[in-house]
Amino acid sequence: MNKDHQILSIFQDYLPENAVNLCMNLWQQHPFRFVLKRKRDTVLGDYRFIPSNKTHVITINDDLNKFAFLVTLLHEIAHQHTLIAHGNKIKPHGQEWKDQFKIVLAPFMALNIFPLSVLIPLGHYLVNPKATSCSDIGLHKALRSFDPASREIYLADAGLGDTFRFNKRIFVKEDIKRSRALCKEVRSGRRYFISETALVEQVGQVNLF
Numbered sequence: 001m002n003k004d005h006q007i008l009s010i011f012q013d014y015l016p017e018n019a020v021n022l023c024m025n026l027w028q029q030h031p032f033r034f035v036l037k038r039k040r041d042t043v044l045g046d047y048r049f050i051p052s053n054k055t056h057v058i059t060i061n062d063d064l065n066k067f068a069f070l071v072t073l074l075h076e077i078a079h080q081h082t083l084i085a086h087g088n089k090i091k092p093h094g095q096e097w098k099d100q101f102k103i104v105l106a107p108f109m110a111l112n113i114f115p116l117s118v119l120i121p122l123g124h125y126l127v128n129p130k131a132t133s134c135s136d137i138g139l140h141k142a143l144r145s146f147d148p149a150s151r152e153i154y155l156a157d158a159g160l161g162d163t164f165r166f167n168k169r170i171f172v173k174e175d176i177k178r179s180r181a182l183c184k185e186v187r188s189g190r191r192y193f194i195s196e197t198a199l200v201e202q203v204g205q206v207n208l209f
Helices: 003-014 017-029 066-086 095-108 116-126 137-144
Strands: 033-037 045-050 055-061 162-166 169-177 180-185 191-195 199-205
Touching: 003 017, 003 033, 017 066, 017 095, 045 066, 055 066, 066 095, 066 137, 095 116, 116 137, 169 191
Parallel strands: 033 055
Antiparallel strands: 045 055, 162 169, 162 199, 169 180, 180 191
């Protein structure tokens, strides 16, 4: 099986049907080595350029639903296009990458690819895209709604005084500071800021006062 057929087979398995040919066009324009990864807690995908053999490498977690997979793939392809256009002397998620991401994503902003529930927050996110879609709670929630049922909730949806499990530790949510929550670890009494977009397992409520 040649490279085109290998990539096409992966795209057909993991992407929305109407996005497959558009993604194939992007791959044929600037080919890259494509690797599927098991779930990684800290990253959904990444892009690397290997100077020794001039190879572009993109990896994506294989547990993502098809809409999250597509957004992550286009995010990484935008990194590839940014490096090709500007080299590696720029900020990873600076204006050059933001401009490329908007260009790459534009042909996909259609109802025959994304459902309206994703398309609207995705449009809002594109006004000033961040380093990861997870940093935008509206888009993250919309994408996650297509995941299998889970007991996890967003920290933003937990109330003050709620206790929750995160990274195998128990915390109490005490306050909100912009996009982060001030939380106290129950065991140590230490306080930490945790992103409101973090997925946590709610385990109860305690009285803070």
